[in-house]
Amino acid sequence: MLCVNGKVLKRVRSSALALLVGLGAGCIALPAQTTTPHATFDGAKALAYTHSFVTETGPRFNGSPGLAKAQSFLKSYFAKDQLQDDTFTSTTPAGPQLMHNFIVRFPGKRDGVIVLATHYETNYWLRDIPFVGANDGGATTGLLMQIASDLRAHPPQGMSVWLVFFDGEESVGSQWTDADSLYGSRHLAAKWQADGTLSKVKAFLLTDMIGDKSLDIQRDTNSTPWLVDTVQKAAGQTGNGAYFFKETNTVSDDHMPFVKRGVPCVDIIDIDYGPNDSYHHTAQDTLDKLSAHSLTISGTVIEQTIRLLDNGASSGSPAGTR
Template sequence: MELLVALVGFLGLLPTALAYGAVSDATLRGLPGPGADFDIDTGALLAPILRPRVSGTEGSRAVLQHFVDFFRGELPEWRLELQNSSSTTPTSKGQPVPFVNLVATRDPPNAGVGDVGRLALVAHYDSKLEPAGFIGAIDSAAPCAMLLHAARTVDKALTKKWAAMAAEGTDDLEDKKGVQILLLDGEEAFKVWSDTDSLYGSRALAEEWENTFNPAASTYKTPLDSIDLFVLLDLLGSRGPTVPSFYKTTHWAYKHMAQIEHRLRDLGLFKSSPNHPLKIAKRKNKNKRKEPLFLNEAAKENGDFYGGYIADDHLPFLARGVEVLHIIPSPFPHVWHDITDDGKHLDMDTVEDWARLVTAFAAEWMDLEGFFDVQTKPTAEVTGKSEL
């Protein structure tokens, strides 16, 4: 991604019809962390991604196979699709480079083609060509691992929810919501970032989905139309990030995620927090310190949106009318596009906190309260709290 500032127009109204159910404090406490799966040397989710994976190389193919093996082995109910394209690049000497996007989808059972609106959770998995040996831990190996963890965590709860709906005879189209994990190839420029040397995979996928039509009687005309919200994670895993709210039409979703962050911090579940119980226990002064929020613009008002954005994989979708929540720090972490962006320079408390936050957001979006294997309290205990 490159930092760009442009004036953009905002169209449409805030989505008011989407169901969004808060989860209880007990559910937040019970959501599993990634634990050893995020170990940078041996972790089953993260370690295989921490390698050079330039598009079209053996490293890229190995990481893609890691994703495929994960879903086939652990989440067999998810439908996998590989979307292929190719393009010449400034460094390919006229030869086409292959780009492969992985699309993993979990829809309600018996849902018709084109009848499901989806939450899309997105990250790119390719790494930069230069400097030689570049790993790209925040950019974006760690975000990819976060999405795998989120998918695994909500999977059984989705199964239980849909089974309960079917048993009660309430599985109608009004609650036909699904979730997608999009792992995109070719985000990085091969030479110098430009409209043609960047976003190879996302440009190809957005164009294909715009021109793929569902059956005539479908609720959604195209796969692109079925995306209710496109949540893009990038550059996550360094200590002390601050993520702006970029788009007025999705500020409501930003506020929901920010509210979850506040609750996780209040519950002592954010490992990077200076007020995490383990950190307080090690200090002589036990007084609470000010919380450094990841999502620090929840109080932003409509008049405070000035049209700035960061160029990233969401742009081809945004240009086609898809609603986007871009989760990327500004300013960028100091390791951005530097050889030091490797596993050893990840702040693992921050990585785990992002994984927990994104998972909880997906759980609330999919209205999964009561379907996790934890002892939960009534949702009313949390929904009555004041919003940000």
């Protein structure tokens, strides 16, 4: 799921600056968070969707029966929604591979689109171990499924909300490179740029590895500052500020093809998974490592972020044109 300083195990560069500053300054009084009324996201249901998805599909690397099951699972769940199967072929180190992105559209009443995204597949190069990606691809799939349930019950009154499930985020080979990674997002960003769709996207929120019981979402320096600040504001308003942006990293993820095209993006990601990141890209990335509480926090903040974007609560003025 990640490339960090050229390593496939992580797509980030960590900074301990905040920790060092805190240690040097001693005890610092932090301002109290201000909470505002908001709906609490049902993380238990998101976790139940995650359990169903992961147990029914298992490993989901390209060409596997599990990936075909995952695609059928998503098609079935979103059958009554505005679902698009975006099919394409990518040239990979393992040869040409057929891939499927899924886009689910919930129309709003105002111009503009907010995209919520995840990837859903697992690593081809880990195909010889029982790697099911419970947190890495599974938890955020369950999260977006529950957000879809909320959108069905309460259709968008502002901008449209589109859910995107990317195929081919992971590298096919064991070494993460720009050419061997992010196949689905690179394809879709180029396609949307060519057909004019990209100009409609006012905010792109990527979710990744946020079902971990020990939730600690880092600030990504590749993300758009005003959109990161909007997420931070949403976290504070919902009483979840302690779980967000205490550390800073530089992440290469599915938002990057959109960042490079000028789309406001934020990667909502917890890249430290297990003691010393020991669960990441291993057979230990299993359902017992996940938490409904973490999914509640993540979903609540994301849905509050949508409300803030609809209210124009950012320096980026997402309701207007870029």
